[in-house]
Amino acid sequence: MAALFGPSGNSQSFYDEGHKSTAEAPDWLKERGLDAFEYSFGRGVRIKEDTAREIGNGFAAQGIVMSVHAPFYINLASTDEEKKKNTLRYFNESMTAAHWMGAKRVIFHPGSAGGENRDEAFGRALDFFEEIVDEIGSLGYGEVHLCPETLGKINQLGTLEEVLQLCHIDKQIIPAIDFGHLYARTAGGIKGRDDYKRILDMMEDELADERARNFHIHFSHIEYTKQGEKKHRDFKDEGYGPDFAPLAELMAERNMQPVVISESPTMMAEDARTMKDIYLKVKNSL
Ligand SMILES: [Zn+2]
16 A cells, blocks of 8 residues: 545646546546546536536445545634535535545635634634534445644644544544645645654554544645745746655655645646656655
């Protein structure tokens, strides 16, 4: 077993070559030697069961592992009853769509601290997430794991520590570590091997199980300001970080088996392949 690599959504080149639908993506990705795909429901879960199953079967036939991204509107810290109801619905719909597609992971954004006291907002988020995990359990989709993601803007909930706390609620919850987002919210704080090591060691200490090695990764280069994340960047855009190579070394040395998803804005498949090549080179030299 090894790490798996793939894009979030389809590259610009996929459409430039005349492809129109994600149903055509499995063959395209297979030809490029990729092994994972993240389907985004960022703007809402709008898919019929038969379409979802068809897409899922296509990826399964090529041995490509699927994950889905839940709507961006989820906010675990909301105090508004209507918004809380919607958040629960987004979780329900994302889990159901993932189940239809055969996707094992649902990635979601924990939400926002707004202008108020961060600890209070996060305390509320933890309580609400516990309720959600209970509710979701009744769907009976035990094979689908919820994955809270580290977020890139400083006023968003989703520091590494916060994501690990959300994962403490249940062993089924797997962290989604977006290294670009961590880099942006710490103003470029991931500079090399030692910084990655510190993150991975903290995960090992906090989780103390295979989730610390087989978690979900989002990786892209990123532009940031004082407020954190500004814009994801393709690898070809010069002058942005973080550098993937030191992480690849640690992944290989520690025998980690994460799913690594590229969230580059236009070259996600190409950049996923670049990461896979970097990783395989280190792994084969060990
Ligand atoms: Zn995300």
